Amino acid sequence: MKELEYPFDSSFLLQKRRKLKKALLADGSARMEKRIAVLGGSTTNDIVSMLELFLLNCGIQPVFYQSEYAQYWQDAMFDAPELAAFQPDLIFIHTTSRNITEAPLPLSASEQEVQDALERQYTHFTQMWEHLAATYHCPILQNNFELPATRLMGNRDGWDCHGMVWFISELNRKFGQYAAAHNDFYIHDIHYLAASYGLDAWHDNSYWYLYKYAMTLDAIPEFAYSLTRIIRSIYGKNKKVLALDLDNTLWGGVIGDDGQEGISIGQETAEAEAYTEVQEYCKAQKQLGVLLTICSKNEPENARLGLSHPDSVLHEDDFVAIKANWEPKDRNLVQTAAELSLLPESFVFVDDNPAEREIVSAQIAGIAVPEFQDPADCIRVLDHAGYFETTTFSAADASRSEMYRANAQRAQMQQTYANYTDYLLGLDMHADIRDFDAVALPRIVQLTNKSNQFNLTTRRYTQSEMEQVAADHKHIRLYGRLRDKFGDNGIVSVVIGEISGDTLHIELWLMSCRVLKRDMELAMLDTLVAECRKQGITAICGYYYKTAKNAMVKDLFGTFGFTKTEQFENGDSTWRMEIAGYENQNHVIQVNEKEHQQA
Amino acid sequence: MTHEAIMEKLNEIFQDIFDDDTLVITENTTANDIEDWDSLEHINLVSAVEKAFGMKFRMQEVSGMKNVGEMADIIAARAEEPKPKKRGLFRR
Numbered sequence: 243m244k245e246l247e248y249p250f251d252s253s254f255l256l257q258k259r260r261k262l263k264k265a266l267l268a269d270g271s272a273r274m275e276k277r278i279a280v281l282g283g284s285t286t287n288d289i290v291s292m293l294e295l296f297l298l299n300c301g302i303q304p305v306f307y308q309s310e311y312a313q314y315w316q317d318a319m320f321d322a323p324e325l326a327a328f329q330p331d332l333i334f335i336h337t338t339s340r341n342i343t344e345a346p347l348p349l350s351a352s353e354q355e356v357q358d359a360l361e362r363q364y365t366h367f368t369q370m371w372e373h374l375a376a377t378y379h380c381p382i383l384q385n386n387f388e389l390p391a392t393r394l395m396g397n398r399d400g401w402d403c404h405g406m407v408w409f410i411s412e413l414n415r416k417f418g419q420y421a422a423a424h425n426d427f428y429i430h431d432i433h434y435l436a437a438s439y440g441l442d443a444w445h446d447n448s449y450w451y452l453y454k455y456a457m458t459l460d461a462i463p464e465f466a467y468s469l470t471r472i473i474r475s476i477y478g479k480n481k482k483v484l485a486l487d488l489d490n491t492l493w494g495g496v497i498g499d500d501g502q503e504g505i506s507i508g509q510e511t512a513e514a515e516a517y518t519e520v521q522e523y524c525k526a527q528k529q530l531g532v533l534l535t536i537c538s539k540n541e542p543e544n545a546r547l548g549l550s551h552p553d554s555v556l557h558e559d560d561f562v563a564i565k566a567n568w569e570p571k572d573r574n575l576v577q578t579a580a581e582l583s584l585l586p587e588s589f590v591f592v593d594d595n596p597a598e599r600e601i602v603s604a605q606i607a608g609i610a611v612p613e614f615q616d617p618a619d620c621i622r623v624l625d626h627a628g629y630f631e632t633t634t635f636s637a638a639d640a641s642r643s644e645m646y647r648a649n650a651q652r653a654q655m656q657q658t659y660a661n662y663t664d665y666l667l668g669l670d671m672h673a674d675i676r677d678f679d680a681v682a683l684p685r686i687v688q689l690t691n692k693s694n695q696f697n698l699t700t701r702r703y704t705q706s707e708m709e710q711v712a713a714d715h716k717h718i719r720l721y722g723r724l725r726d727k728f729g730d731n732g733i734v735s736v737v738i739g740e741i742s743g744d745t746l747h748i749e750l751w752l753m754s755c756r757v758l759k760r761d762m763e764l765a766m767l768d769t770l771v772a773e774c775r776k777q778g779i780t781a782i783c784g785y786y787y788k789t790a791k792n793a794m795v796k797d798l799f800g801t802f803g804f805t806k807t808e809q810f811e812n813g814d815s816t817w818r819m820e821i822a823g824y825e826n827q828n829h830v831i832q833v834n835e836k837e838h839q840q841a
Numbered sequence: 842m843t844h845e846a847i848m849e850k851l852n853e854i855f856q857d858i859f860d861d862d863t864l865v866i867t868e869n870t871t872a873n874d875i876e877d878w879d880s881l882e883h884i885n886l887v888s889a890v891e892k893a894f895g896m897k898f899r900m901q902e903v904s905g906m907k908n909v910g911e912m913a914d915i916i917a918a919r920a921e922e923p924k925p926k927k928r929g930l931f932r933r
Binding site for chain 1: 854857858859860881884885888889892900903904
């Protein structure tokens, strides 16, 4: 819904909340339900009602629990029965500088006394986080602290250990260290958010005195959106691709008319400097794992000419796909998505031309099309919209672009083989298929939470849930890593089955679409069957739960040789295979060679 | 702005906040007359009214207003007063 895309009109959202919610609920889209417990140190009602709108807009149907006013600590530490019964999927602790109890200290306090106070304040929170993590095994979101509205000592407040500004900064640093050392714990950075909003405007104290709101009402939509960025990233709803226009988006001017020497890029003019920073921003996103593509109305040779400008930060090989032609842009975007085995809705389309933006957002459901006026504005909008919020970061993210480029090379090689099996053999594929281990776990969680298409059950797991599965002897778990002559694809497949007597029930089977049609799923099945035999299991039951996106695997178990045991009207189906006569089906991938050599 | 015009504008805001296009308010309307008008919706309502009329209620007024008529009276009175200066350079 356009009204809920960044940048939004906060007053409008507050005033039209009921109407917007009705419209969202009536749009017929499928949403995943998430149970969110909000433990507040101040009033949380409008935060919850705004958060609800933003989450509904990104495919999440929230169910909320709110603690009684300012009861966050009691609810967490004394196991409120209502909270326990609620069984949260995620806990958000909404505390602010209003909840700091150990500061400020009098100027007479010694440095040691101040440090002790700081430690007491910090422990007040860590005790709670640890208790919550041990009790609920779910992601925890925690605000850090915003700077105060006023400074008793003025500028000295920031460096003198008796100052509130100093105390808050130190506390925030400690919170950050905790986040760095703990999985499934996320800092909601209201220190940044309040500063970005403007501290004077943020701290409208009448809202505190009248309603116990820790910020002005108008800041609440931005606050809720900022939270939404983290939540949608945790649940795999981030965007994946930046599809960029060229003329007047990545450089000033029109390359076809102005020529390479005529476009604005570099440090020579104000305009050129702005476009250079846009390119630098995109390049930095690429290094975080965002895929870059070009979608431009241009001759292909002109696109290349612009990108080979000596001052251009981005080069041809920074992009995983380049579409420079005169076809409608929506068609180009859909085609690029198909080539990359991604969904068009995972794209962010960046174009200076409002007419192009209009067409693309009308034609492609779910695509993000940020509105901006000029290149300086462009970076801020892209950044604050938070399409690529980085809650986890793995080595695979850093090299994702290379993997997609290697895929393009594979596609070229395929054309030189008449026979598909010969092509697969020519790829020289090697797989490691193993039980979960601590190093692989973050990537397993990440892949599990964002795979939509090749995913039989679309079950999502938090880091803590996955750790529990990994430690449970009633489960068989496999992850698969695939490399070939063009490069390492990293971890691309995850299978989890639950043992019940002599039967294995497949509760998760997924694969990254970048290794479709490589027989990796057969290699996974072979290994799974071998593991079942080791454990005396004689049959495997498979489940297909239909979603809007996973039609490609509706007959997967059938192609594996399973028999369909039930077909439901909603499209779901169940399958079963006795493994007594099973013979290996993968003949093109070498699996777990190191172990074989050792044996 | 006449009292009538104020009431008309207020009616639109009430319709928005409570998402009810048929809602008609009078001078005597109170929170008891509108089902969804609780203390939390009151915050939203007050803020929307402030924005629409470009004014701010004082704290004792927010909790002291007896009915819509009193709200309109305060808006009318405030329109007569000189506008306070904006606080701070970065105020939105």
